[in-house]
Amino acid sequence: MKIRLRLFGDLPKYFGRExxxxxxxxxxxxxxxxxxxxxxxxxxxxxxxxxSSSGRFSRSVMVICQGVEIxxxxxxxxxxxxxxxxxxxxxxxxxxx
Amino acid sequence: MNGYMGKLLRVNLxxxxxxxxxxxxxxxxxxxxxxxxxxxxxxxEIPPQTDPFSRDAKLIFMTGPVTGTILGxxxxxxxxxxxxxxxxxxxxSSSGFxxxxxxxxxxxxxxxxxxxxxxxYLSINNGxxxxxPAEHLWGLNTYGTQEKLLEETSDSKARILCIGxxxxxxxxxxxxxxxxxxAAARGGNGAVMGRKKLKAIVVRGTLPIELAxxxxxxxxxxxxxxxxxxxxxLEMLRTVGTPGVMARWPLSAIPTKNWAMGSYEELCxxxxxxxxxxxxxAHHPTSCYYCPIHCSRWVKIETEAYRMDGPGxxxxxxxxxxxxxLVDNLEAVSYAGxxxxxxxxxxxxxxxxxxxxxxxxxxGLLTQVDTQGIDLxxxxxxxxxxxxxxxxxxxxxxxxxxxxxxxxSVEIGSNSDDWAVQVKGLELPMHDPRVFYAWAATYxxxxxxxxxxxxxxxxxEHKENPLPEWGLTGxxxxxxxxxxxxxxxxxxxxxxxxNSMVICFFASLTQKPADLATLINQATGWxxxxxxxxxxxxxxxxxxxxxxxxVGVRRVDDRLPKRILTxxxxxxxxxxxxxxxxxxxxYYAARRLEPDGKPSYExxxxxxxxxxxxxxxxx
Numbered sequence: 001m002k003i004r005l006r007l008f009g010d011l012p013k014y015f016g017r018e019x020x021x022x023x024x025x026x027x028x029x030x031x032x033x034x035x036x037x038x039x040x041x042x043x044x045x046x047x048x049x050x051x052s053s054s055g056r057f058s059r060s061v062m063v064i065c066q067g068v069e070i071x072x073x074x075x076x077x078x079x080x081x082x083x084x085x086x087x088x089x090x091x092x093x094x095x096x097x
Numbered sequence: 098m099n100g101y102m103g104k105l106l107r108v109n110l111x112x113x114x115x116x117x118x119x120x121x122x123x124x125x126x127x128x129x130x131x132x133x134x135x136x137x138x139x140x141x142e143i144p145p146q147t148d149p150f151s152r153d154a155k156l157i158f159m160t161g162p163v164t165g166t167i168l169g170x171x172x173x174x175x176x177x178x179x180x181x182x183x184x185x186x187x188x189x190s191s192s193g194f195x196x197x198x199x200x201x202x203x204x205x206x207x208x209x210x211x212x213x214x215x216x217x218y219l220s221i222n223n224g225x226x227x228x229x230p231a232e233h234l235w236g237l238n239t240y241g242t243q244e245k246l247l248e249e250t251s252d253s254k255a256r257i258l259c260i261g262x263x264x265x266x267x268x269x270x271x272x273x274x275x276x277x278x279x280a281a282a283r284g285g286n287g288a289v290m291g292r293k294k295l296k297a298i299v300v301r302g303t304l305p306i307e308l309a310x311x312x313x314x315x316x317x318x319x320x321x322x323x324x325x326x327x328x329x330x331l332e333m334l335r336t337v338g339t340p341g342v343m344a345r346w347p348l349s350a351i352p353t354k355n356w357a358m359g360s361y362e363e364l365c366x367x368x369x370x371x372x373x374x375x376x377x378x379a380h381h382p383t384s385c386y387y388c389p390i391h392c393s394r395w396v397k398i399e400t401e402a403y404r405m406d407g408p409g410x411x412x413x414x415x416x417x418x419x420x421x422x423l424v425d426n427l428e429a430v431s432y433a434g435x436x437x438x439x440x441x442x443x444x445x446x447x448x449x450x451x452x453x454x455x456x457x458x459x460x461g462l463l464t465q466v467d468t469q470g471i472d473l474x475x476x477x478x479x480x481x482x483x484x485x486x487x488x489x490x491x492x493x494x495x496x497x498x499x500x501x502x503x504x505x506s507v508e509i510g511s512n513s514d515d516w517a518v519q520v521k522g523l524e525l526p527m528h529d530p531r532v533f534y535a536w537a538a539t540y541x542x543x544x545x546x547x548x549x550x551x552x553x554x555x556x557x558e559h560k561e562n563p564l565p566e567w568g569l570t571g572x573x574x575x576x577x578x579x580x581x582x583x584x585x586x587x588x589x590x591x592x593x594x595x596n597s598m599v600i601c602f603f604a605s606l607t608q609k610p611a612d613l614a615t616l617i618n619q620a621t622g623w624x625x626x627x628x629x630x631x632x633x634x635x636x637x638x639x640x641x642x643x644x645x646x647x648v649g650v651r652r653v654d655d656r657l658p659k660r661i662l663t664x665x666x667x668x669x670x671x672x673x674x675x676x677x678x679x680x681x682x683x684y685y686a687a688r689r690l691e692p693d694g695k696p697s698y699e700x701x702x703x704x705x706x707x708x709x710x711x712x713x714x715x716x
Binding site for chain 2: 008009010046059060062064067068069071084088089090093
């Protein structure tokens with residue numbers, strides 16, 4: 001199945017684009033999505049945005065699906081779903097440093 | 098006094114007397130400068146029951162120990178006064194160059210008192226000051242005033258602060274404008290200046306500022322400037338400026354339709370930084386004093402109805418005049434912001450009050466009879482422009498709306514207070530406490546009312562160990578209440594230090610408390626550390642809170658408007674509201690406040706504020 005990702009704030013700068021599409025097996029969860037992102041783009045993600053101990057984006061990056069923030073790793077994804085990735089921002093600045 | 102010129106200029110507009118006086122070293126050591134020192138002087142000199150429009154009211158302009166140095170953004174200043182909009186003590190902040198020029202002209206600050214019979218302006222040049230007639234300037238907009246005064250002074254390096262027609266007519270959220278379109282925006286200082294018949298302050302100075310350890314300071318300041326020129330976290334500010342925040346729309350974080358609905362993509366994209374960049378930005382960002390970030394934008398619009406060539410809107414203006422009113426026409430919103438600059442109006446209070454009026458119109462509490470035929474429906478860009486002009490000239494519906502949402506809702510009646518989105522009379526800025534919960538305690542307790550510049554609390558949410566030096570360890574999810582009272586105190590103290598130094602919040606985003614302490618020490622010769630800074634932050638809050646307590650502010654006033662405690666029906670934050678009481682209990686404990694809102698006796702003594710103990714406790 002295909003999962004679409006939209007990147008906000010300064011994330012597009014690191015990935016070189018605002019939108020990504022990932023191919024995942026039917027019934028995949030967020031955990032599989034993290035693995036897929038890391039295998040395809042791991043070298044692009046700044047370390048401040050990636051939690052290497054849990055193998056996912058750091059908690060600072062908010063993941064929104066159908067208007068709802070997803071916090072766990074076990075959330076099942078559906079074909080065609082679009083996820084928004086937002087780094088913390090305040091006053092026009094992103095907040096990692 | 099290293100880091101300071103050691104002098105204040107006192108100007109009495111009733112008598113015409115202008116005199117320099119010495120800064121008090123111990124007071125400076127306790128409060129640093131800017132907001133801290135200004136509020137302390139206001140506490141001593143403006144009795145709490147003073148009418149903001151009386152002759153006893155004062156305008157206290159202050160710079161800080163790094164102002165006028167090569168440190169980026171150190172051209173700012175603060176102005177402290179009793180607000181005619183809120184009735185409590187307000188400190189407003191502006192950027193640009195004016196503050197640095199004032200200091201190089203020989204003064205750390207100005208105390209303006211009394212009231213002139215005729216319009217005047219104040220001219221300050223290298224230690225000399227005089228009042229000059231300004232009748233020929235009365236009625237000019239802020240850009241026209243700056244242009245005329247620059248011609249008259251025959252010195253292109255002079256820096257000018259002035260009011261526009263809104264200040265002259267005492268619109269309650271009229272502001273001061275300096276250096277083209279920079280604004281000390283919030284609280285109505287322009288109206289106070291207008292009542293005093295003071296049209297402008299022209300400053301020019303070339304006097305040196307002595308620093309305690311100039312070479313060390315230079316290295317540190319240049320290092321900070323260099324860091325801010327390249328830091329990845331400031332990239333968005335450098336490329337699209339504050340409008341980049343519109344990208345938070347998926348979280349419902351952009352206030353929409355007077356805070357009644359979640360933000361959505363089409364509206365926010367039409368007002369976004371990227372859209373501005375692609376359509377109306379004329380040239381490379383303009384900069385404040387020595388600032389390497391360059392967050393501002395210069396906009397040029399050719400469309401006849403919205404023709405402008407000037408400073409473009411910041412995120413706050415795009416939100417207040419745009420999404421809050423459901424106006425998605427970027428040119429119209431930019432032009433509305435431009436008009437606010439020309440009249441000298443706070444864009445946040447102006448846009449928020451128009452959104453409030455649109456809701457009154459929708460509900461039948463205002464009609465076309467009240468609006469003189471303006472069709473004040475949601476999203477009507479022409480109506481937006483017409484009402485900004487009416488407010489700026491205090492005519493027609495502008496007379497009612499120029500009082501802000503709190504007073505307008507009292508006049509309109511019914512239950513319109515339910516959607517007057519203000520705290521202590523100050524309209525909320527464009528950050529939603531239903532999305533980032535720490536804004537709840539921060540807005541409710543901000544010493545000048547609903548404000549994001551007295552505590553950028555969202556900085557500390559959703560981040561691992563946000564500020565361990567000041568006790569913020571762990572992780573605070575945006576939509577939980579735990580820790581948010583503690584965050585509000587830290588966020589407010591951080592801003593108290595920045596506003597007392599006086600430097601920009603954006604420039605501080607690469608800095609830690611110890612870095613700021615080092616800069617202060619190198620400038621002044623003091624030996625303070627990051628732990629003393631948090632104490633000073635507490636002291637600045639305590640003196641402001643003590644003043645407002647004497648005005649009559651109590652815990653019951655530390656509230657949020659009903660609209661903000663009503664869940665959004667849709668979007669990324671639907672169905673959620675912060676628990677303000679939980680946050681306030683934690684905040685009161687962190688600040689060590691009494692149940693009625695005043696600082697505790699013990700904490701005041703620890704902060705060395707015996708005179709305040711006497712005033713509040715009669716001991």
